[in-house]
Amino acid sequence: MTDTATGPVPARTETGAPLIEMTGVGKFYGAIRALEGINLKVDAGEITCVLGDNGAGKSTLIKIMSGLHQHSEGTVRVDGDEIKFNSPRDALAMGIATVYQDLAVVSLMEVWRNFFLGSEKRKRYGPINPLAIDDMRSTAKDELAKMGINLKDINQPIGTLSGGQRQCVAIARAVYFGARVLILDEPTAALGVKQSGVVLKYTARARDAGLGVVFITHNPHHAYLVGDHFVVLKLGQMILDAHRDEINLADLTSLMAGGDELETLSHELAREGAVDTQTIREIEVSERAADQASAEVTQPREPLDTPLEEATAEPAPKPQEPTS
Amino acid sequence: MSQTVETAPPPPAADEPVERKSLLTILIHRPEVGALVAALAIFVFFFAVAEPFRSVAAFSTVLYDSSTIGIMAVGVALLMIGGEFDLSAGVAVITAALTAAMFSYELSLNLWVGTIVALVLALMIGYWNGWLTMRTGIPSFLITLSTFFMLQGLNLGVTKLLTGTVATTNISNMDGFGALEWIFASSFTIGDLTVRITVVWWLLFTAIATWLLLRTRVGNWIFAVGGNAASARAVGVPLNRVKIGLFMGVGFLAWFYGMHRLYAFSTVQSGEGVGNEFLFIIAAVVGGCLLTGGYGSPIGAAIGAFIFGMTRQGIVYAGWDANWYRFFLGAMLLLAVLVNLWVRNYAMSRRS
Numbered sequence: 001m002t003d004t005a006t007g008p009v010p011a012r013t014e015t016g017a018p019l020i021e022m023t024g025v026g027k028f029y030g031a032i033r034a035l036e037g038i039n040l041k042v043d044a045g046e047i048t049c050v051l052g053d054n055g056a057g058k059s060t061l062i063k064i065m066s067g068l069h070q071h072s073e074g075t076v077r078v079d080g081d082e083i084k085f086n087s088p089r090d091a092l093a094m095g096i097a098t099v100y101q102d103l104a105v106v107s108l109m110e111v112w113r114n115f116f117l118g119s120e121k122r123k124r125y126g127p128i129n130p131l132a133i134d135d136m137r138s139t140a141k142d143e144l145a146k147m148g149i150n151l152k153d154i155n156q157p158i159g160t161l162s163g164g165q166r167q168c169v170a171i172a173r174a175v176y177f178g179a180r181v182l183i184l185d186e187p188t189a190a191l192g193v194k195q196s197g198v199v200l201k202y203t204a205r206a207r208d209a210g211l212g213v214v215f216i217t218h219n220p221h222h223a224y225l226v227g228d229h230f231v232v233l234k235l236g237q238m239i240l241d242a243h244r245d246e247i248n249l250a251d252l253t254s255l256m257a258g259g260d261e262l263e264t265l266s267h268e269l270a271r272e273g274a275v276d277t278q279t280i281r282e283i284e285v286s287e288r289a290a291d292q293a294s295a296e297v298t299q300p301r302e303p304l305d306t307p308l309e310e311a312t313a314e315p316a317p318k319p320q321e322p323t324s
Numbered sequence: 325m326s327q328t329v330e331t332a333p334p335p336p337a338a339d340e341p342v343e344r345k346s347l348l349t350i351l352i353h354r355p356e357v358g359a360l361v362a363a364l365a366i367f368v369f370f371f372a373v374a375e376p377f378r379s380v381a382a383f384s385t386v387l388y389d390s391s392t393i394g395i396m397a398v399g400v401a402l403l404m405i406g407g408e409f410d411l412s413a414g415v416a417v418i419t420a421a422l423t424a425a426m427f428s429y430e431l432s433l434n435l436w437v438g439t440i441v442a443l444v445l446a447l448m449i450g451y452w453n454g455w456l457t458m459r460t461g462i463p464s465f466l467i468t469l470s471t472f473f474m475l476q477g478l479n480l481g482v483t484k485l486l487t488g489t490v491a492t493t494n495i496s497n498m499d500g501f502g503a504l505e506w507i508f509a510s511s512f513t514i515g516d517l518t519v520r521i522t523v524v525w526w527l528l529f530t531a532i533a534t535w536l537l538l539r540t541r542v543g544n545w546i547f548a549v550g551g552n553a554a555s556a557r558a559v560g561v562p563l564n565r566v567k568i569g570l571f572m573g574v575g576f577l578a579w580f581y582g583m584h585r586l587y588a589f590s591t592v593q594s595g596e597g598v599g600n601e602f603l604f605i606i607a608a609v610v611g612g613c614l615l616t617g618g619y620g621s622p623i624g625a626a627i628g629a630f631i632f633g634m635t636r637q638g639i640v641y642a643g644w645d646a647n648w649y650r651f652f653l654g655a656m657l658l659l660a661v662l663v664n665l666w667v668r669n670y671a672m673s674r675r676s
Contacts (some may be wrong), residue, residue: 088558089560106548106551106552106555106556106618107552108547108551108619109544109551113547113548116544117548117555117559118548118559118561119559119560120541120544122541128540129541130540131543131544
């Protein structure tokens with residue numbers, strides 16, 4: 001039975017070592033270098049955000065941490081001990097749980113069946129072990145309530161929940177089954193503004209419960225709302241490794257959008273339609289204000305712990321071509 | 325177990341959901357509801373138009389006919405919930421029966437030996453279908469279609485080779501026939517109603533399958549592998565074992581129904597069984613199984629089989645041309661698929 005660690009997780013291991021520490025980690029796929037020189041630390045009670053454009057190496061990094069792939073160079077330490085995972089099961093056994101973008105839920109099955117899928121609780125009557133259904137129902141309900149998710153009916157198919165709620169169920173499941181490190185793969189990528197807010201709220205709650213969270217995203221606004229530590233990847237290398245105090249949202253955004261490239265792009269566009277970086281920024285700001293206004297009108301939402309307004313803007317709105 | 329001792333409301337006496345939902349709401353979310361309504365309508369219809377249908381003897385015949393489809397429909401329904409098809413199920417029944425009859429007869433052995441050999445063979449056919457489907461990733465529709473033709477050829481060819489005819493020799497005088505007939509093909513009476521033993525087996529298998537599906541870990545896994553195989557695997561469900569097991573379940577029931585045919589008629593025609601696989605699938609679909617997997621119920625499949633029993637016999641009792649039964653088969657399938665689509669969309673859209 002895997003129903004361990006339902007209570008609060010110790011804030012730190014006895015040794016005081018970080019939960020995960022990567023030093024000089026790199027990964028080759030044949031001759032292709034996907035990742036190089038990654039130094040990353042995951043501490044308990046902290047959210048480490050890994051940002052990067054498509055193809056920056058985010059997924060490779062997750063796959064190494066979750067045990068799907070092995071790193072080619074460098075060291076990975078868990079609780080101070082050097083390890084190399086052979087399978088996701090190894091990682092899970094050490095309390096490293098990954099919630100993938102596609103969520104690993106079966107949409108036609110009830111919420112509680114999904115919650116316990118693969119780790120079902122059973123009664124024991126000699127040779128036959130039927131499911132402990134009432135126990136699982138009430139446990140799932142309680143665990144979700146602890147995360148602040150109150151469902152009217154734990155028996156509804158999980159497909160009837162919104163994308164954000166499903167994501168939250170997946171997080172709650174990982175926490176319940178003893179995760180100490182929670183890796184979230186683009187949890188807000190496919191979600192609307194309101195749903196993203198819900199997921200961010202539960203991400204923060206998982207951190208407050210003492211978990212080390214690795215939050216993978218390409219949205220700096222979402223990252224900055226919850227992150228304690230930021231790592232930006234570009235073409236397989238780290239181009240930023242900063243604590244929250246050391247960087248502001250504007251810099252993070254510009255770094256993410258590929259600062260220099262954006263500059264070049266603005267010059268190219270300037271030839272045709274006289275748009276420079278300044279104009280792009282202004283458009284961005286005004287669009288953000290507009291989004292915010294419309295969001296307030298159309299979506300009355302529950303109050304958040306953290307302001308969500310910043311999250312309403314898309315990362316890099318397309319500069320509009322002035323009509324001539 | 326970490327049973328919380330907080331102010332949780334006391335668990336309900338039964339396994340029914342705690343939420344205050346109307347009976348109608350609960351019913352509409354069950355997969356077998358459409359079939360149940362259809363079954364009642366068809367029963368009332370034939371009761372009204374066909375006078376002989378009202379007799380107890382007619383009901384006995386209807387039940388027996390339903391059971392012969394229903395026993396197989398249980399396994400096929402579970403397999404469909406697990407997201408796979410078995411087109412070889414119809415001829416596998418005959419393969420099992422032929423094996424039992426010819427093995428015992430040609431080697432002059434006790435019928436029990438042939439019966440056990442047939443069981444092993446039927447399970448192996450299931451294993452073959454499942455293993456090949458999982459190993460190659462080819463849709464089970466194609467894998468079992470090939471098995472279907474191979475078995476059909478083997479049935480005809482081997483029988484011709486061994487007996488020189490298209491049927492097995494009568495085995496009713498051989499050792500072990502009495503006990504086996506009692507298990508697979510006897511009957512008893514309750515009042516005026518003659519009940520064939522297959523009806524008991526049909527209800528028993530349906531009950532076991534329902535319990536398995538809703539109350540055990542394996543059942544949870546069956547829903548999961550049919551609903552989303554990748555997700556199921558990601559959370560540690562042994563995908564291959566579950567699916568191969570389901571194919572072997574169909575193999576077991578094919579053996580069981582094959583034994584019924586053998587011990588009821590003492591002889592088996594080697595060319596039979598073709599087309600029956602569709603009856604089993606249709607019974608399962610009419611009973612609420614989704615063709616895409618992940619949803620359905622063995623009780624629904626039993627109701628689907630009952631609908632066929634009623635109609636096949638009802639058309640005869642009403643004195644109509646029995647060929648109309650085929651038309652009905654198609655119409656019923658279409659209707660069932662449409663109703664299922666609607667029910668599923670309704671269930672999935674409703675947020676509470």
